[in-house]
Amino acid sequence: MKSVSLSLLAAGLCSLALTSCVTTDRGVAGVPGQADPNHPAVRQRAAEIAAEPPGDYWVGRRWWTEGTRFWGYLRRPGQPWSQAKLVVVNETVKHTPDRLPEAPEAGPAHGFDHNYEYRFWGQFTGQEVYDPNSNLMLPEFLLQDYQLINATPGFLFQPGERYNPKRLPPKFPPIPR
Numbered sequence: 001m002k003s004v005s006l007s008l009l010a011a012g013l014c015s016l017a018l019t020s021c022v023t024t025d026r027g028v029a030g031v032p033g034q035a036d037p038n039h040p041a042v043r044q045r046a047a048e049i050a051a052e053p054p055g056d057y058w059v060g061r062r063w064w065t066e067g068t069r070f071w072g073y074l075r076r077p078g079q080p081w082s083q084a085k086l087v088v089v090n091e092t093v094k095h096t097p098d099r100l101p102e103a104p105e106a107g108p109a110h111g112f113d114h115n116y117e118y119r120f121w122g123q124f125t126g127q128e129v130y131d132p133n134s135n136l137m138l139p140e141f142l143l144q145d146y147q148l149i150n151a152t153p154g155f156l157f158q159p160g161e162r163y164n165p166k167r168l169p170p171k172f173p174p175i176p177r
Helices: 002-019 040-050
Strands: 058-062 072-075 085-090 117-131 136-150
Touching (some): 058 136
Antiparallel strands (some): 058 117
């Protein structure tokens, strides 16, 4: 019994030692999701956002996660991505850019535009929509029109972020309620 306990203890200590050596992009002071404001890529992104033309539109970044029904993140021009909202898009007026079959026989599929950046026109309906696959209640955005801004805009929240199409988006920024 003692040797089993010691073996488990040794295994636990080894796994702790190994995981402490893994390098991850933990952000400012080890806080996930808070990019270092002095990182050159973050400063460049902030300058690009500050230069966006003002107007009555939203900047959207498609975030595709397998099986979910949310669309991605929306923010106002000039606002940082940390203030963006994860949304479900109401397509009764206009379909989203990737309204395609999920498993086509040929050609692009639904979600082909992960991480594309768009200009969206429309408004929030004031309703929240339940996405059963992510178990999230999210604000509903009624899409009127859209325009592609950039198909390769780079990172969303911080340099070096990792994307997994089978996982929910980062827990940052917090989903406003």
